[in-house]
Amino acid sequence: MRLAAVARAVRDGELDPAELLDGALARATDQGSLNAVVHLDRSAAVRADGPLAGIPVLVKEIIEVEGLPFRCGSEVFADRVGAADAEVVARVRAAGGVVFGLTHSHEFAYGCTGSANRAGPCRNPHDPSRITGGSSSGSAAAVAAGIAGLALGTDTAGSVRVPASLCGVVGAKPSRGLLPVDGVFPLSRSLDHVGVFTGSVADARYAVEVLGRISLPALDSRPRLGVVDVEASPEVAAAFDDSLRALEAAGARLTQVGFDWDELNRTAVELQGPEAAAVHAELLSEEYQPDVRDRLRAAAEVPGWRYVLARERVQPLTAAVERVLSEVDAVVLPTVPMRATPIGDESVREPLLRHNRLANLTGFPALSVPMPIAGLPAGMQVLALDDARAFGAAEWVEAALVP
Amino acid sequence: MRLAAVARAVRDGELDPAELLDGALARATDQGSLNAVVHLDRSAAVRADGPLAGIPVLVKEIIEVEGLPFRCGSEVFADRVGAADAEVVARVRAAGGVVFGLTHSHEFAYGCTGSANRAGPCRNPHDPSRITGGSSSGSAAAVAAGIAGLALGTDTAGSVRVPASLCGVVGAKPSRGLLPVDGVFPLSRSLDHVGVFTGSVADARYAVEVLGRISLPALDSRPRLGVVDVEASPEVAAAFDDSLRALEAAGARLTQVGFDWDELNRTAVELQGPEAAAVHAELLSEEYQPDVRDRLRAAAEVPGWRYVLARERVQPLTAAVERVLSEVDAVVLPTVPMRATPIGDESVREPLLRHNRLANLTGFPALSVPMPIAGLPAGMQVLALDDARAFGAAEWVEAALVP
DSSP, X not given: OOHHHHHHHHHTTSSOHHHHHHHHHHHHHTOTTOOOEEEEOTTOOOOOOSTTTTOEEEEETTBOOTTSBOOTTOGGGTTOBOSSOOHHHHHHHHTTOEEEEEEOOSGGGOOSSSOOSTTOOOOBTTBTTBOOOSSSHHHHHHHHTTSOSEXXXXXXXXXXXXXXXXXXXXXXXXXXXXXXXXXXXXSOTTTOOEEEEESSHHHHHHHHHHHXXXXXXXXXXXXXXXEEOOOOOHHHHHHHHHHHHHHHHTTOEEEEEOOOHHHHHHHHHHHHHHHHHHHHTTTOOTTSOHHHHHHHHHHTXXXXXXXXXXXXXXXXXXXXXXXXXXXXXXXXXXXXXXXOOBTTOGGGHHHHHTTTHHHHHHOOOEEEEEOOOSSSOOEXXXXXXXXXXXXXHHHHHHHHHOO | OOHHXXXXXXXXXXXXXXXXXXXXXXXXXXXXXXXXXXXXXXXXXXXXXXXXXXXXXXXXXXXXXXXXXXXXXXXXXXXXXXXXXXXXXXXXXXTTOEEEEEEOOSGGGOOSSSOOSTTOOOOXXXXXXXXXXXXXXXXXXXXXXXXXXXXXXXXXXXXXXXXXXXXXXXXXXXXXXXXXXXXXXXXXXXXXXXXXXXXXHHHHHHHHHHHHTOOOOOOOSOOEEEEEOOOOOHHHHHHHHHHHHHHHHTTOEEEEEOOOHHXXXXXXXXXXXXXXXHHHTTTOOTTSOHHHHHHHHHHTTSBHHHHHHHHHHHHHHHHHHHHHHHTSSEEEEXXXXXXXXXXXXXXXXXXXXXXXXXXXXXXXXXXXXXXXXXXXXXXXEEEOSSHHHHHHHHHHHHHHHOO
């Protein structure tokens, strides 16, 4: 049942929001080894009005929630409590949504595997020995496990789209600023975005329209899609090829496009490192997860002049991406070039992020939509010039891929 | 004779612009050991119309002039020629001004003494064994020596105001962006400004109105002046005290104010270093002047996270300065805490800049106006919230100080 329909049923008195909350709390309590939900608010107040009336919502633990732990996955913040609702949380509540728990984040969102956290790694519902991806690990896993139909995440280099791909759910990072970052513990202020996890693109669109206070017009024709050839594992490459054939069969016009991945990634990395190191300059200690601590120390070594040059490249790189996106309705590519890998293998970091930083650097919207594939899931990333095109194309793609 | 009057006389046919140019060329040729003018354009075309009709103008050698050397004071650019006029040069010409030569700059404007240049140090017209200050060394010295009545300079940390103070002329750094930096070889893009040197505040105001394409209303009452207590040499401190008494006698209302110099300077330095190092990242070589090379290498070591934190401090620091400036018409203080020092003493760098970076960091306008003092000159800096207040207060101060 779609979010819009659930909320309508709650408003109409056909669904009891207290029962919805009890169900969500029970499923979260039964999460077993997943480690997706790291805190439950059993006293959350339910609502029966608003566009998210009664919808149980999970929030990534780096997004501040008044009165709930604000640990950011870190032992350093073990006793920290949220002083006020982040703006996006306030919008969830204003819309009638029920924030009932917090989800696992790679410590301070500075990692893409979901393995480094004071509470241990988050586990993939499709195979608990494998990573969820991150840093919005718990939100992706919780939606994949059916604990909630809507969870908030953040995405600075792919942290919504990567775990969405590895967990087999929809992850949407709207255009920069559409969902406010106020009250989110910063990772890299130039690149930080808030995003959502849902079971369908329709739900993601609905949540983003409500929380972004915007209305997105539908796509009015079969889309023209730019296809990016990227290196991927044989299974992901085959799933992507099959998906392209399905899109073509459904009427999409495909054209090859390309981006300067090396330059885009180098620039995003040289922005993110110094900005993250600045946030943690006075906090960093031996209590951090070793993986996060070591990478923050390395990030602190990036010289200022490299950061300055990276900032100067943002505008021309964004203009170049804009030119590509302007020629199509959306661009599609594998979100990540592999499926979930075993927990503990940290070598996957660069491939996981390689095709994701572009949308943070440029601010263009991007979603990950599950592709048909046997076994562990894999996602197709849909990138576009604006939110209407991104969500419209993603919705069309999803419909074409689900037989 | 004021610039406005000269231009009017040229337009009215009472002065021959060719004779004005010949006089300026002759004076520049006779500069002796000053090293103020580093290139002359003997074929400059004269004009007899426009608000700067026939006025001979000198341009700091880091400001690009079509067809003239664009050496920036560096052996590295020994053979470089300007491809197009910088915007401010184009505005000089559009107003009828005659660009007849280039003035000495501390190499790449990265220094405040005026001593490091492929052509050797610039010398103070009041004592050729002493520095002019810099980096707009030659423009200050040329106006002080009477070679030209108007010269362009640039100011990133005090590079107009410092040499104006040490050479005994008026140096004006208008508010950020009023005079365009397009076509100026960058030093630090966040802090760079273009400014002017003249013999009087009235001339500075006239030149800035013409080149900034703006009209600045006059001050309509005796100003309320904020006075900053700064450490200075006994002679400069005494001259400043005497000047304050003269201002009070003329009717100014004085009040004590203060700024957080340590924080302002630290922030400006942490912005300037990485930005300068970024500009020179691919150019820097053993051919640079040792002083500039060594400081650029040190600047390249500033870590990115410090630059990021410095950027975050700009807005609150600017707001704090704005609060102080809002309570008065202008703030006055010694431009630099000493008079011109012997060439070769590089220890003066920090005191020369200490009270100047504030106006680059915040973008507020500032002028240096000569104070009455026996022997070597010294300037009073006039800082204000906007150009009308800055030029109005400086004009009032100048009138009160010149008996």
